[in-house]
Amino acid sequence: xxxxxxRYPGYNVLDKxxxxxxxxxxxxVIDHRLTLDGPKFFTLEEWLTLRALCDCIVPQRSGxxxxxxxxxxxxxxxxxxxxxxxxxxxxxxxxAWRRGIAAINEECRERYGGAFHELTxxxxxxxxxxxxxxxxxxxxxxxMPAKVFFKRRLVHDIAAAYYALPxxxxxxxxxxxxxPRGYVRLDFNKRDRWEAIEQHD
Amino acid sequence: xxxxxPTRVPRAKNGRAPDVLRVGGWVPMRCFxxxxxxxxxxxxxxxxxxxxxxxxxxxxxxxxALDVGPYWRPLEDFASDEHEQYKLYxxxxxxxxxxxxxxxxxxxxxxxxxxxxxxxxxxxxxxxPEWFKSRSLLGYGVDWPVDWREMWGYYREVEENLCLAGxxxxxxxxxxxxxxxxxxxxxxxxKVLARGCEKLGIKWCSxxxxxxSAPRGLAHPCVxxxxxxxxxxxNAKQSAINTWLPRALKAGxxxxxxxMVGRVELxxxxxVRGVHYHREGQWRFxxxxxxxxxGYAIETPRLLLNSxxxxxxxxxxxxSGLVGKYLMAHCNQGVYGVFDDEIRWYxxxxxxxxxxxxxxxxxxxxxxxxxxxxxxxxxxxxxxxxQTGNHKLWGESLLRDMExxxxxxxxxxxxxxxxxxxxxxxxxDEKDRFGLPIANVTFxxxxxDKKLIAHAKNFMRTALEAAGGYDIWAEETETAHLMGxxxxxxxxxxxxxxxxxxxxxxxxxxxxxGSLFPTSGGVNPSLTIQAMACRIADRIKALAAxxxx
Numbered sequence: 001x002x003x004x005x006x007r008y009p010g011y012n013v014l015d016k017x018x019x020x021x022x023x024x025x026x027x028x029v030i031d032h033r034l035t036l037d038g039p040k041f042f043t044l045e046e047w048l049t050l051r052a053l054c055d056c057i058v059p060q061r062s063g064x065x066x067x068x069x070x071x072x073x074x075x076x077x078x079x080x081x082x083x084x085x086x087x088x089x090x091x092x093x094x095x096a097w098r099r100g101i102a103a104i105n106e107e108c109r110e111r112y113g114g115a116f117h118e119l120t121x122x123x124x125x126x127x128x129x130x131x132x133x134x135x136x137x138x139x140x141x142x143x144m145p146a147k148v149f150f151k152r153r154l155v156h157d158i159a160a161a162y163y164a165l166p167x168x169x170x171x172x173x174x175x176x177x178x179x180p181r182g183y184v185r186l187d188f189n190k191r192d193r194w195e196a197i198e199q200h201d
Numbered sequence: 202x203x204x205x206x207p208t209r210v211p212r213a214k215n216g217r218a219p220d221v222l223r224v225g226g227w228v229p230m231r232c233f234x235x236x237x238x239x240x241x242x243x244x245x246x247x248x249x250x251x252x253x254x255x256x257x258x259x260x261x262x263x264x265x266a267l268d269v270g271p272y273w274r275p276l277e278d279f280a281s282d283e284h285e286q287y288k289l290y291x292x293x294x295x296x297x298x299x300x301x302x303x304x305x306x307x308x309x310x311x312x313x314x315x316x317x318x319x320x321x322x323x324x325x326x327x328x329x330p331e332w333f334k335s336r337s338l339l340g341y342g343v344d345w346p347v348d349w350r351e352m353w354g355y356y357r358e359v360e361e362n363l364c365l366a367g368x369x370x371x372x373x374x375x376x377x378x379x380x381x382x383x384x385x386x387x388x389x390x391x392k393v394l395a396r397g398c399e400k401l402g403i404k405w406c407s408x409x410x411x412x413x414s415a416p417r418g419l420a421h422p423c424v425x426x427x428x429x430x431x432x433x434x435x436n437a438k439q440s441a442i443n444t445w446l447p448r449a450l451k452a453g454x455x456x457x458x459x460x461m462v463g464r465v466e467l468x469x470x471x472x473v474r475g476v477h478y479h480r481e482g483q484w485r486f487x488x489x490x491x492x493x494x495x496g497y498a499i500e501t502p503r504l505l506l507n508s509x510x511x512x513x514x515x516x517x518x519x520x521s522g523l524v525g526k527y528l529m530a531h532c533n534q535g536v537y538g539v540f541d542d543e544i545r546w547y548x549x550x551x552x553x554x555x556x557x558x559x560x561x562x563x564x565x566x567x568x569x570x571x572x573x574x575x576x577x578x579x580x581x582x583x584x585x586x587x588q589t590g591n592h593k594l595w596g597e598s599l600l601r602d603m604e605x606x607x608x609x610x611x612x613x614x615x616x617x618x619x620x621x622x623x624x625x626x627x628x629x630d631e632k633d634r635f636g637l638p639i640a641n642v643t644f645x646x647x648x649x650d651k652k653l654i655a656h657a658k659n660f661m662r663t664a665l666e667a668a669g670g671y672d673i674w675a676e677e678t679e680t681a682h683l684m685g686x687x688x689x690x691x692x693x694x695x696x697x698x699x700x701x702x703x704x705x706x707x708x709x710x711x712x713x714x715g716s717l718f719p720t721s722g723g724v725n726p727s728l729t730i731q732a733m734a735c736r737i738a739d740r741i742k743a744l745a746a747x748x749x750x
Contacts, residue, residue, distance in 0.1 A: 007604050023434065025278065029285040057595050072284075084290055084306020085297040085642070092294065125596070155589045159599065163585040164284035172606040174581050175427075175547055177281035179434040182424030183548040186388035191545065198543065198607065 006171065011196040013166045013176035020181035021194060030166065030177070036071035041078040041094070042101075045115075049101045050074070052117035056124050057155055058162040065162065072161035073097075083156075089148050097157075099142070100149045104131070106140035173198060207271035207278065208288065211459045211481060213314075218450055221443050222419040222436060224277045231453045235487050239263040242476050242489035244462045244504065246270075247316015248730040249714030250495030251441030251449070252359075256738030258452035262745075265455045265487060267478055270313035272458035273442070279434035283582040286431035289313050289320045293639070295499065296629050300645035301678060303530055307583075308430070308681045310497065314458050315442025317497065318727060320430050323411040323438055324552050324575065324615075325365050326724035327356045329374060329560050335720055341569035341649075342620065342720040346691045346700035347736070353377070355732035360409070362731075363439040364417050367409030373561040382414045385423065390546040391554035393610040394576040397664030403558040408575065411439040412550055425549040427578055445731075463637050465492050465508040465517055465710065473517075473710045479635050491750065493702075493711040495734075498528060498683035501716040502626045503640045505687070518687070518704035518712075523697050525626040527688055528644060529721040530680035532616030532654050535577060535587070536661040537609055538670025544610045551578035552613075559657070560723045568652035570617030571723040574661055577611035584609075591676040610670065612661040615681065616654065617723040619647040626686050644680075682726050684718035701744065702737040709750075713737050 016022060017030075039047040050073060054065040075081075077094050090096050104127070105115045112123050119127065128150070130136055136146035162168050169176045173196035175183070185192050205212075212219050213230060220226030233239050240262040243250045254266040271288075273279065280286060291310035297303050311317030330349035335342040353375070360367075360381060367380030384407035387395070391407075398405035412423040412433070423437035436443050446456060460480040468474045475488040494501045502525035506516035516524050552575035560571035579587060585603065588594045594602055629641040646654070658675045665673050690696025693705035698717060704710045715730050722729070744750045 021281075023281065025285075026280040026282055029280045029282055033284070058600060059597055081287060082292045082294060083304075084292045084310060085295045085302075085304060087302060088296050088298040088641075128595075151590070155595045156586065159585040159589045159595070160284075160582050163581040163603070164282070168603070169581060171600070172581060172603055173545075174606060175545075178424075178426040178428065179279075179281035180424065182426035184425075186386055186425060186549050188389040188392065188542040188544070190389075191543070195545070196607075 005199070007199055008170060008173040008196040009199050011170050011173065013169045013174070016176060016194060019194065021179070022177045023179045026177045026179060033068060033072065033164070036075055037067050038071065039074045041074050046098070046101045047074070048117045049105060049115065052124065053154060054158050054162070056128055057158040066165060066167050068165050069158065069162045072164060073157050076157065076161070087148055087152060089145050090152060091144065093153065096144065096149060096153050099144055100153060103136070103138055103140040103144070103146065107136055107138040110138055207273060207458070211457065212272040213456050213458045218456055219272050219274050221274055221447065224274065226274070228447070228450055230450050230455055232455050233263065233265050235485050238488040238490055239265050241491045241493055242267065242487050243493045243495055244476065245316060245495035245497065245500070245714060246314050246446060246456060247311065247441055247495065247497065247714070248318050248727045249734050250493065251315060251318070251445040252731045252734035253493060253495065253713045253738055254454050254456070255445040255449040255452065256735055257741065258449050258454035260738065260742045263453070264449065265457065265489070266449070267457045267460040267462055267476070268314045269461040270311065270458065272314040272456070273319070275432060275434050275436055275442070279432040281426065281428055281434060283431050283580050289432050293633055294631065295640045295642060296631070297642045297644070299624070299643040303642060303644045303680055305499070305642065309530070309683045310499065313442070314456060315440060315446060318440035319442055320432055321440060321727055322430050322552055322725070323550060324555070324725045325360065325363065325409050325411050325728040326557070326573065327374065328352065328722045328724060328729055329571070332720060332722045339569065343690070345719055346689060351736065352732055355735040356728060358735050359728055359731040362444055363411040364413060365409050365411055366414040368407045371409070372404040372406050373557045380409055385410065385414050385549070385553055387553050388546070388549040388578070389542065389544045390578050390610050391576040393540070393544065393668045393670070394554045394556070394612055397612070397668040398556050400667035401664055403556055405554055405556040408552055408555045410550055410553070413437045413439065423550065427547045427549055427551065427580065429550050431580070461635050462504060463507065463635055465494070465504065467510055467512050467517065467707065471512055471707060473707055491709045491711060493713050495712070495714040497714050498686045498716040499626050499640050499642060501712060501714055502686040503628065506628050507637055513706070518697055518706045518710055520706050521694055521697060523688065523695070525686050526622050527620040527685040528624040528626055528642065528683065529618045529620050529685040529718065530644065531682045531721060532572065532614055532618060532650055532657070533679040533681040534654050534658055534676045535611045535613035535679065536658055536665055536673060536675045537611040538665040538673040539605055539608050540610055540670055541608070543607050545607050546578040546610060547580055549578065552576055559660070566656065568649050568656060570619065570649065570653060572614040572616035572653060572657050573723050574612045574614045574657065577613050581606070587676065591679065592674060610665070612665060614657045614661070615723055615725055616657055618721050619649045620685055620720060621645070621647055682715070684715045684721045684726055687712045687716040688719040689717040690719060701740040711737070
C-alpha cells in the first residue's frame, strides 16, 4: 500500500476543456460521458453488484470509484458496443455480463451468505481471486468459464471504462485530449505548460 | 441522431462525396446505376481496395468501390478520445478461438471508408528482398511469385504518394532513395530505443512514417497529439482516406459508404456477374465485368465462403480448398520498463524509432524469419488493457502501476509468423446484423513463432536495461495485423490467386489485400499491400491492353 498523495496535485485535465487542446466533438463526447450516472441496461440489483466490482477493480484512496465507471460499462452494454471478437466459450457481451453477475452473486451466497455488494472488502477480494484462478464452483456459471469471464469481461470492461475518464487521466498525469493543439516538447523531462506537473518526493 | 450521422446515413451519393480535407466539405462524384455494368466493383476501400480504386480509375476503367464503413471527415468527426474512436474498428461480432486466439478489432480490423489504415500506426516499411523468395533463399515458408526488384519500384510509388517522413539513409537492405519528407523529431520514448541499440551495438533509425513533417496541400504537419491509432483528427496522417481515395474520386470512381457486400454472384459459365450489397435498408445488385475482393484477411475469405453456390459449393475460388487457410498475424510482444526520467510517451506518434537488426541479421538466431522492434506510446485505455491482460493487474496494484505511466517506456516487435494451414477463417452458424454468417477464426503460434518471441523478449529486455529501465516485464500474448487466407502463388493447387491477383478459378474475380500474403515478413504490412495493389493495377492495365481482362 502506497500512502503518498497524488502524483500530479492540482492537475485537472478538464481545465483544458475550453482551450485549443479540445475540439468540438471531443467536448461533446466527454461532456456526455460525465453526465452518465445510472443504469439503463443493468437492473438495479445488477447495478449494485457492478458498482461494488468497480470499487474492487479500480479502488480509490478514499470513497467509491466514480459512478461514471460503472455507468460507462452500462452504456457500452446499452448500445451494445462490442470489442470485435469473443472467445468461443463466452456468449455475447450482454448475456455474458448478465449471467456473470448472477453467477457471482450466487457464488457469494453459497460461500458467504450474501450478495457481492454485501460482503466485506476481504471477502470480495477473496472471491475475485477465486474467479481469477478458475476456482469458482457455483453451478450458476453453467457452461461459461468464470476465469474467462473475469479476464475478458469483468476486469477488461471495468478498467477500459475507468481509464476513459478524466478522473483517471488526472491520476496518471496523462495530457488528455489534444486536438488541434498537440505538443511541442517531446524530449526527456520536458513538458509543455499545458501538461501535468509531477510532484517529486 | 442528426441527419448527418455518417454511421447511419450514407454520405457518398447523389453525385457528391465528403471532402475529407474540409469541415462540411463535398467533392463531386461520378455515380453509376446498379444495372450499369461497370468495369470493376471493388469490395473494400483500405490499403488494398483504396489504392486499387485510385489506380484503376486513373487508368480509365469505370470503378465502383463499396465499403461497409462510414465516410468520415476526420476534422469534424474524430474526437481526441480513445473510447469514442472505437467507432473506427471492426466491432461486429467474430468468434476467435484456438490455442493463441487472436484479439480482433482494435489493432487489426477497421470499419471505415479508408479501411484499417484510418487507425494504422503509420509505420511504413519495405519487405527485406529475400522474403519474397524465403523458401529458396532462406529455407523456410514459401516463395512469392513476384520479384523484389519489381516491388521495390512500387514501394517507391507508395512512399511518394504518402509523403513518408523518414531518414536520408536507411541502414538496412539495398540502397533506396531518401524519403520524401524529413524525419520527425524523436520523442523520449524513441530515444530510449536508440540508447538501448547504441549500448548493444546495433543500428537503429528514425521510423519511415506516414505522417507529415511539412505541410502538404490543405494538410498541416503532425502536431504530435499521439492519438494516431485512434484516428488522426488533423489529416497529418497520410492514408487511403485522404490520399488514394480523393485521387480515385477525381478520376471518376464512385465510392459507396455503408454498403455491405453479402455475396458475389456467378453466372452459369462460372464468371462473376456482380455483387449483392446491402445499403439504406435494402439488398441491391451491382453489375460488373470484374469484381475485386479487398476486405482484408477475415472479410475476404468470409465473403468468398458466403458466396457458395451450386457452381462453387465450397465457396468462390476455392478449388484448392485454401480459401480461409494459412491465416497469419504478427507476433507483437512488448517489453516495458520504468525510468527515472519523465518519458511522457503519450506525445507524438507511438513508434518514432525502430531497429530492423533482427530482420537483416541471420546469425545468432535459433528460429526462421525475423522481427523489427519499435518504440511505444500506448494511451490510457490501451495501456490499461495491457496492464490487466498481459500484466494481470487489477485493484490496488493496477492503480499504482498506472500512476507510473509517465515513467514507462517500451519496445515492441513486429515479428514474422510462420503460415500454418491449421490457422483458419471459417463460417460460424451465428449471423450478423445483415443475416450473414459471421467469421469463426482459429489461431495458434508455430513452434518457430515461440522461439522468435522468446529471442525477441530476451533481447529487448537487455536493451531496456541497457537504456536505464527497471521493473521490466514482458507481454506473453499479443499480435498485430492479419495476413494470408487467400495466398498468391504459381500453382493453382497450392494457392488461391495467380501472380496477377486473379483467382485461379474465376477469371474475372480478383483479390487485392493482405489476404494475398504467402508469408508475413517482420514488418507492418500496409506498405506492401499498397505496393502490391499498384502492381496488380499495372498487371490489369497490361492484360486489358491484350484483351485478357
